[in-house]
Amino acid sequence: MSCQVCLSTLKAGDLFCSSCGAIVPEHSPKPQVAGVRGRIAGERKYLTVLCADLQRSTDLISELDPEAAISRLEPALIAMRTAVRRSRGIVSKEGGDGLIALFGAPHADDNHAVMACHAAVELVRRIRLLDDPALQVRVGVHSGYVVAHVIEADFSSIYEAGGPAVHLVKRLESAAQGGQILVSESCQSLATGLVTFNTLPPKRLEGFSAPVPCYELAEISGLTRWRARSTKGLSSFVGRADEVSLLERAAQDIGSSGQIIALVGTAGIGKSRMAHEFVSGLRQKDWQVLEAECNPLEQAVPYALLKKLLQNALQAGNIAPADQGELPEGAVPAHADLWPAALCTVLDQPVNDARWQSRRGRPSCCWKTFTGSMVRARPPSRP
Numbered sequence: 056m057s058c059q060v061c062l063s064t065l066k067a068g069d070l071f072c073s074s075c076g077a078i079v080p081e082h083s084p085k086p087q088v089a090g091v092r093g094r095i096a097g098e099r100k101y102l103t104v105l106c107a108d109l110q111r112s113t114d115l116i117s118e119l120d121p122e123a124a125i126s127r128l129e130p131a132l133i134a135m136r137t138a139v140r141r142s143r144g145i146v147s148k149e150g151g152d153g154l155i156a157l158f159g160a161p162h163a164d165d166n167h168a169v170m171a172c173h174a175a176v177e178l179v180r181r182i183r184l185l186d187d188p189a190l191q192v193r194v195g196v197h198s199g200y201v202v203a204h205v206i207e208a209d210f211s212s213i214y215e216a217g218g219p220a221v222h223l224v225k226r227l228e229s230a231a232q233g234g235q236i237l238v239s240e241s242c243q244s245l246a247t248g249l250v251t252f253n254t255l256p257p258k259r260l261e262g263f264s265a266p267v268p269c270y271e272l273a274e275i276s277g278l279t280r281w282r283a284r285s286t287k288g289l290s291s292f293v294g295r296a297d298e299v300s301l302l303e304r305a306a307q308d309i310g311s312s313g314q315i316i317a318l319v320g321t322a323g324i325g326k327s328r329m330a331h332e333f334v335s336g337l338r339q340k341d342w343q344v345l346e347a348e349c350n351p352l353e354q355a356v357p358y359a360l361l362k363k364l365l366q367n368a369l370q371a372g373n374i375a376p377a378d379q380g381e382l383p384e385g386a387v388p389a390h391a392d393l394w395p396a397a398l399c400t401v402l403d404q405p406v407n408d409a410r411w412q413s414r415r416g417r418p419s420c421c422w423k424t425f426t427g428s429m430v431r432a433r434p435p436s437r438p
Contacts, residue, residue: 102198102216128152171198172242172250175194195230197220222262236272256269299332365402
């Protein structure tokens with residue numbers, strides 16, 4: 056075997072050439088695998104980027120000492136970080152007066168555009184609550200392909216996205232007014248229905264030859280994902296005869312004990328459509344139906360789904376949370392006098408019963424008793 060540089064003869068096991076010092080090809084250092092180091096390798100991803108910046112922040116701190124300048128702007132930065140993280144985004148870059156956040160990375164999320172819009176609205180709201188009229192934030196939101204990778208700095212590592220999408224979102228943020236959220240066409244198409252937008256004239260942005268379509272984020276619509284889909288129109292529901300037959304058979308066998316049915320399948324197979332078609336058939340048969348749909352923003356909210364069910368049940372029965380209602384026949388359950396307070400607690404309503412405050416170390420027992428007896432206390436007139 057010969058050296059590839061000086062053609063000198065190499066001995067078995069040599070790491071370097073004894074003549075010129077060149078590295079033997081078999082022993083040349085190999086690039087480290089990102090997984091071995093616990094890092095995320097660069098990858099092409101479709102995600103949503105949010106860019107937020109305080110308007111005219113230099114004018115606010117130009118005459119202040121460094122400590123006073125940080126104290127003036129830090130509450131706004133805290134509000135930005137909090138809004139991003141509550142909506143399952145990550146802060147990629149942060150400056151003295153703004154940040155860039157990513158949604159849908161490093162872990163994929165189908166709701167990345169909607170989550171970014173929620174974060175933008177929450178971000179603007181939180182900064183307004185600081186009661187400092189001079190703090191005006193501009194926000195840009197864009198969905199597109201980027202190359203996401205980890206950049207190693209001297210004392211830390213940053214998960215960053217690169218590509219034209221990042222430049223576009225910065226231009227959108229620069230074109231926004233104080234308190235305004237500008238959204239690109241791609242993000243608007245992903246979030247429409249769940250988020251309300253105002254159409255704006257295309258804007259000429261620096262670095263882009265043609266005018267760029269822009270939208271102003273107006274508000275969160277409040278519709279669930281299914282409602283937003285159904286308003287656009289649905290195709291005819293065909294097939295699924297075997298599955299629907301199983302659901303109908305289970306409905307006929309409910310009796311007094313009730314049943315829980317779970318629809319399990321891969322994403323996009325039609326579980327939501329089949330469930331809503333089945334429930335629609337029950338309504339036509341005069342069933343009383345209570346619905347509650349999950350929201351990705353509420354994954355960390357205690358009792359979020361239970362709260363929706365309770366609100367729908369109270370509304371259907373025209374019951375106020377403070378009403379004790381009818382108690383089950385026979386023995387009175389334990390802590391029955393605290394049921395209204397337990398219900399108000401779960402529904403985030405004021406609790407006027409001083410006894411509940413004294414039992415705050417044991418509210419879960421009271422609540423379990425309440426939920427276990429609520430259905431028996433007020434049985435529906437129909438199945």
